[in-house]
Amino acid sequence: MKRTLPIIVSFIVGMGLMLDNFVKFAPLNTAAVSVRSWLVIIALFSIMVAALNLLLVHIPRIRKRSGTWTQSAVLITFMLLTIFTGVFMGTKNTIYATFYDGILNPGSTTVNSLLAFFIASAAVRTFKARSLESSLLLLTAILLMLSNVTIGSAISKYIPILGQWFTNVPNATAQRGLIITSSLAFVTISLRNILGLSTQWLGGKD
Secondary structure: OOOHHHHHHHHHHHHHHHHHOOOOOHHHHHHHHHHHHHHHHHHHHHHHHHHHHHHHHHHHHHHHOOOOHHHHHHHHHHHHHHHHHHHHHOOOOHHHHHHHHHHHHHHHHHHHHHHHHHHHHHHHHHOOOOOHHHHHHHHHHHHHHHHOOHHHHHHOOHHHHHHHHHHHHHHHHHHHHHHHHHHHHHHHHHHHHHOOOOOHHHOOOO
């Protein structure tokens, strides 16, 4: 029963939401709107569970002062301050905006800038003309880099044009292919879950 009931609920809700996009039936459409509203509430509770899990993991570490307990203290402190200011003072409050604009955004930018060094080192190892494919990749990368800097147009007026063509035609075509295939994979996985063919989301094996 622990596995059968979730599968039945998943089938009913999944099929209902899917049919809502194709069938105009007032009770079904109304129920689908209600279910989508419930999803927001469920997402809110999942965030609350995640915050509680963080407290349960990091507070014992802070008490024992083991490992990276100072980082845990910083994490818990700013999480609680952000929740408190956002809930009781509103998201338009100056303190909340300072947390977001003065800490989160610069921190994210710093982490991304550090990742650039790892990306550069990986690119150096990847862009080696060891085969025809890697040679084409290397030439295309050099062309695109030159098309985005002023020295490229100084070398030849056709470099920016070629760079724009590579971006708009081959790159866009490949991106659309990836989007279509990933969408088909998502639909397949969703149907397997709805029909009960896949039960990994229940914590078991297929």
